[in-house]
Amino acid sequence: MHHDPKYGKALYRAGRAAYELSDYAFALKMFQRLVDAFPSDQDGPKEIKRTRLRMQEAQNGVFEFEAMAQEIADTADYRTQQASYLRRIDVRPKGLFATENIAAGEIILCEKAFVASNTPKNTPALSVMINPTNNRALHGSHVAIWVEAVRKAFHNPSLGEHILNLHDGSPANPATEPIPLVVDGMPVVDVFRMQNIIEHAAFGFTADESRIRKDVQKAFKVDSSGVWPVAARMNHSCLFNASRGFVGDFIIVRASKDILQNEEVTVMFCPADGNFEQLQQNLEGWGICCDCRLCKAEIDFLKGAESRASVMYEVTQFLKAQPLLKVARMLVDGEIPSDLVKEAKRLEKALQKTYPLKLFATCVPNTNKIIELLPTFGMANVHEWLMFAHYRQPPRALDYAHFVLMDHGYKVTIQSSGISLDRTNCVLSMTAVKAMQYIEHFYTQANVKEVAKSARALAEEMHVTYNGSMIGYQGWS
Numbered sequence: 470m471h472h473d474p475k476y477g478k479a480l481y482r483a484g485r486a487a488y489e490l491s492d493y494a495f496a497l498k499m500f501q502r503l504v505d506a507f508p509s510d511q512d513g514p515k516e517i518k519r520t521r522l523r524m525q526e527a528q529n530g531v532f533e534f535e536a537m538a539q540e541i542a543d544t545a546d547y548r549t550q551q552a553s554y555l556r557r558i559d560v561r562p563k564g565l566f567a568t569e570n571i572a573a574g575e576i577i578l579c580e581k582a583f584v585a586s587n588t589p590k591n592t593p594a595l596s597v598m599i600n601p602t603n604n605r606a607l608h609g610s611h612v613a614i615w616v617e618a619v620r621k622a623f624h625n626p627s628l629g630e631h632i633l634n635l636h637d638g639s640p641a642n643p644a645t646e647p648i649p650l651v652v653d654g655m656p657v658v659d660v661f662r663m664q665n666i667i668e669h670a671a672f673g674f675t676a677d678e679s680r681i682r683k684d685v686q687k688a689f690k691v692d693s694s695g696v697w698p699v700a701a702r703m704n705h706s707c708l709f710n711a712s713r714g715f716v717g718d719f720i721i722v723r724a725s726k727d728i729l730q731n732e733e734v735t736v737m738f739c740p741a742d743g744n745f746e747q748l749q750q751n752l753e754g755w756g757i758c759c760d761c762r763l764c765k766a767e768i769d770f771l772k773g774a775e776s777r778a779s780v781m782y783e784v785t786q787f788l789k790a791q792p793l794l795k796v797a798r799m800l801v802d803g804e805i806p807s808d809l810v811k812e813a814k815r816l817e818k819a820l821q822k823t824y825p826l827k828l829f830a831t832c833v834p835n836t837n838k839i840i841e842l843l844p845t846f847g848m849a850n851v852h853e854w855l856m857f858a859h860y861r862q863p864p865r866a867l868d869y870a871h872f873v874l875m876d877h878g879y880k881v882t883i884q885s886s887g888i889s890l891d892r893t894n895c896v897l898s899m900t901a902v903k904a905m906q907y908i909e910h911f912y913t914q915a916n917v918k919e920v921a922k923s924a925r926a927l928a929e930e931m932h933v934t935y936n937g938s939m940i941g942y943q944g945w946s
Contacts, residue, residue, distance in 0.1 A: 477503060477506060477507050477510065480499050480500075480502050480503040480506070481499075481500075481503055481512060481513070481516075483495075483499045484496045484497075484498075484499030484500040484503065484516060484520075485516070487499060488516070488519075488520060488523070490625075490627075490628070491523075491552065491553065491581075493520050493523050493524045493527065493552065494524070496516075496520050497517065497520045497521065497524070500513050500516045500517045500520060501513075501517060503516075504517065519550075523550075523551070523552040524552070526551055526552040526554060526579075527552040527553065527554055527555075527556075528556070529554075530554035530556070530557075530576050530579060532551055532554075532579065534716050534721070534937065534938035534939075534940060535938065535939070535940060537549055537551065537716045537717065537719065538716050538717075538938070538940050541716070541717045546717075547585065547693065547717040547718050548585070548717060548718055549581060549716065549717045549718055549719040551579070551581060551719055552581070553578075553579060553580040553581050553699070554576065554578060554579040554580075555578050555579075555580065555699055556568075557569055557571060557576075557577055557578065558577060558578050558699070558734060560699060560702055563704075564702060564703065564704045564733050564734070564735075565578075565699070565700075565702050565703050565704075565733065565734040566731055566732065566733050566734065567728045567729065567730055567731065567732050567733075567734060568730065568731075569730050570727070570728070570729055570730050571724045571727070571728040572724065572727055573724050573725060573726050573727050573892055573930070573934070574723060574724065574930040574931075574933060574934050575723060575724050576721065576722070576723055577711055577722045577723060577724055577728070577734055578699060578700065578720075578722045579719065579720065579721050579722070580697045580698075580699050580700050580719070580720050580722075581697075581718065581719055582695035582696060582697050582718040582719070582720070583618070583621070583628075583631055583632050583695070583696050583697065583698050584614045584617040584618045584621060584632075584695060584696050585614060585674070585693070585694070585695030585696075585718035586610045586613035586614045586617060586693070586694065586695070596608060596609065596612040596613065597612065598612045598615060598664065600661050600664045600665070601661070602661045602665075603665070605664075605668065607664055607667060607668065609694075610673075610693060610694045611667055611668070611671060611694055614667060614671060614694060614695060614696060615660075615663060615664055615667045618632055618663055618666075618667060618696065619658055619660050619663050622656065622658045622663070623656055623658050626651060626656040629656060629658065631698040632663075632666060632670075632696060632698055633658075633662075633663070633666070634698075635666050635669070635670045635696075635698060635701055635702070636666070636669055636670070637662050637665040637666045637669060638665045638668070638669050638756060639665075666696075667696065669755060669756075670696050670698075670701035671694050671695060671696045671701075672694065672695075672701075673693055673694045674693050674694070674695060674715035674717075674718065674720070695718055697720045700713065700720050700722060703722070703734055703735060703736050704733065704735050704736075705735065705736065705737065705738040705752065705755075705757050705759060706735035706736075706737070706759065706761050707737065707741065707748075707759055707761045707763045707764055707844075707896070708735075708761050708762065708763055708844075708878075708894055708896070709725065709735045709736045709737045709896070710724060710725055710726050710728050710732070710734065710735055711723065711724055711725055711728070711734050711735060711736050712725045712736065712897050712934050712935050713736060713937070714935065714936040714937020714938065715937060716937060716938060716940070720937075721937030721938065722734070722736070723933065723934045723937065724934070725892070725895060725897045725934050725935075726892035726893070726895055727892070737896070738751070738752065738755060738757070739751045739752070741844070741846045741896055741898070742781075742846065742847070742850075743777065743781055743820075743845075743846045743847020743848070743849070744777070744778060744781050744847070745764075745767040745771070745777065746771075746776060746777075746778055747778075749764075762843060762894075763843050763844060763894075766828040766829050766843055769828050770823065770824075770825065770828055777820070777823040777847060780816065780819045780820055780823060780847075781820075781847055783816060783819070784816050784820065784847075784850065784851055787812060787813065787816060788850055788851075788854060791809055791854070793853070793854065793857055796854065796857045796858055797857070800857075800860055800861065804861070805858045809858070810855070810858055813851060813854055813855050813858065814855070816851050817848065817851050817852070817855065820845075820847055820848045820851060821848065823847065824845040824847070824848070826839070829842065829843045829845060830842045830843065841880075841893065841894065842875060842878065842880065842894065843878060843894055844876060844877055844878035844894060844895070844896045845875070845876045846876055846877065846896055847876075848872070848876045849873055849876040849877060849898070849900050849901075850900065852869050852872040852873045852876055853869075853873050853900050853903065853904065855869045855872075856869035856870050856872075856873060856904065856907060863911055863914065866907065866911070867907070867908065867911045870904040870905075870907040870908050870911070871904075871908075873900060873901060873903075873904035874901055874904050874905065877895055877896050877897065877898065877900070877901040878892075878893070878894035878895040878896050879891065879892060879895050879901065880893070883920060884920075885917075885919065885920070886919055886923075887919050887920060887922070887923030888908070888920060888923040888924055888927060890927065897931060897934060897935050898935065899932075899935060901931060902928055902931045902932050902935065903945075905924055905927050905928040905931060906924075906925075906928045906944055906945040907945055908920075908924045909921050909924035909925045909928055909944070909945060910944075910945040912924060925944075928944075929942065
């Protein structure tokens, strides 16, 4: 282009290169020059249209998630083309912070993966890489993204900065040298430090395999992971305010409760199931010591009582033996055996003892009237089971639906005009979505239309928040 400003192939390649680097303004400039110089060119207008769409996505955060998912389903290619949307967050040294008020359910950020890979189902070989600096290993798709991240950082130092500035598990990242270090015009990439970054910054993503066309299912992969350099800066909290979902390698982070301007955006690093000791072990693996109110309550409980783990083990065994699908079949054939319901209630009472009100609730002085309740997540699955088991006793099933939401930290208020949620301490999961769907079902059957309508809107919002989009939503059945 320096010698011939109207060299069409050079203009096209410059535009495509800028597009892949997400420099959409420069890409648009190159494609426009291509069209101006060659009005009959067929590729230029297509690229201009596509580039402008990416610019709109980056500016407005409006995406066609269902269409994106359908394209993945049709091609089994998890790599997306959409632009990252990062205008509502500020990247600071110690985390991500909202630049404006963000309401529950709204998008906080969307980001395309820096690197992402997945391992074919039933693969005959497992890749393992051992880091001699700390004797820790990567395996499966983590090895694939490590190889791709090293390649990308080496061949394009400007891109390498995005990932090499992430936390690598060391006490502090020295900033005295440029990242990546360049010697004699060539970037130097510490491959073992890159492995540490992958270990701390990568997390898995999944797609709904049932949506994949039969003729391309063999190419579909299931062991998926990637690195999203901005989203990776979110810190952990057991009382998180954001939830992440995926469409292919595109992450969607939404607010699970209202977030104020300058408030930190946090997520849960591993699934919450009520087993606090296992959670602590998982967090220690990332070098995290959580001191949220829920963790403090759990630690105080462990000081003066036995572990909850033994009861959780009993619950797990019971739910494995009596899954919800089996309960549904029993309801079709008749009633749930009373001995099963009795055992579930025994487990409920045993778990209840591990969540004393004095630690997990704020009550009106000298009473048991609860003002604020911390999540009692270990009880959610038992209460969900009992909700299904009492399906033929709707008022009792409704009680258990409310218990499920309380287990998640929601405070539910129902009036004739609809439902309101206090999300202060909420912990969102699909179990909470199912409970809200039952509340919708109950009030639909009772012909209380406004409450049913409100419950449906909340169930949909909770599903979208947890999964990123409405993809896969199914009402109560």
